[in-house]
Amino acid sequence: MLRKLVGNAKLRARVLERVDEFKLNKRAGESVWYRELVLCILTSNSSFFNAYKALQELGELIFTGSRNQIKETLRNAGYRFYNTKSEYIYRSRTVLGSLKRIGQLAEKDTLEAREKLLEIDGLGMKEASHFLRNVGFLDVAIIDRHVLRYLSEHVGFQGKMTSKRRYLELESLLKSISFTLGLEVGVLDLYIWYSITGKLAK
Helix, strand or coil: CHHHHHCCHHHHHHHHHHHHHHHHHHCCCHHHHHHHHHHHHHHCCCCHHHHHHHHHHHCCHHHHCCHHHHHHHHHHCCCCCHHHHHHHHHHHHHHCCCHHHHHHHHHHCHHHHHHHHCCCCCCCHHHHHHHHHHCCCCCCCCCCHHHHHHHHHHCCCCCCCCCHHHHHHHHHHHHHHHHHHCCCHHHHHHHHHHHHHCCCCC
16 A cells, blocks of 8 residues: 555655655754654644644744643643643753754764653653654654554554554564665655545644
8 A cells, every 4th residue: 555655646746845844844943943842742642633733822832931821722722631741841941952952963873862852751752753753854763553553454563552662673664664665764654644544744
């Protein structure tokens, strides 16, 4: 199925357009990177679309809002985990100003940069990988429920994401799949998302 999607010229053009956005983000400033970080915090245990809506509602509050302002905005936006995520977002400001330095580290070693991102409350392996992909580093896999569903239906994987070790094992498998399709692994999940949802995620 994925090979057929990759061979679809119209879809491939849309995917490449999205990849160009990621690459443009790599050259963007700290504030753009921080918005991407907050988006990735919001996607944890939430759908991407609810997270993106919540980010739009927050606007500049991610930079200037109090804990309570962030919490109330998330709650009014219908976002479920407004208490926990408002705290994570508020505390994440301590890394604002240092994200581009993490990017410099990623230029040398993306996996080491991901380890650095895991020190931020609210980021796990998936979220840290999502952030790196969205700022232009395409050699890490974003393993969310859609990707797990794909692996279950087409590769025979059974079970849940239970550990960092399991994440790395599945990332290695996804890199093998992406290699056979002539893709970078950070692009593969766009096709998997599309195969399941009919949409291209950010």
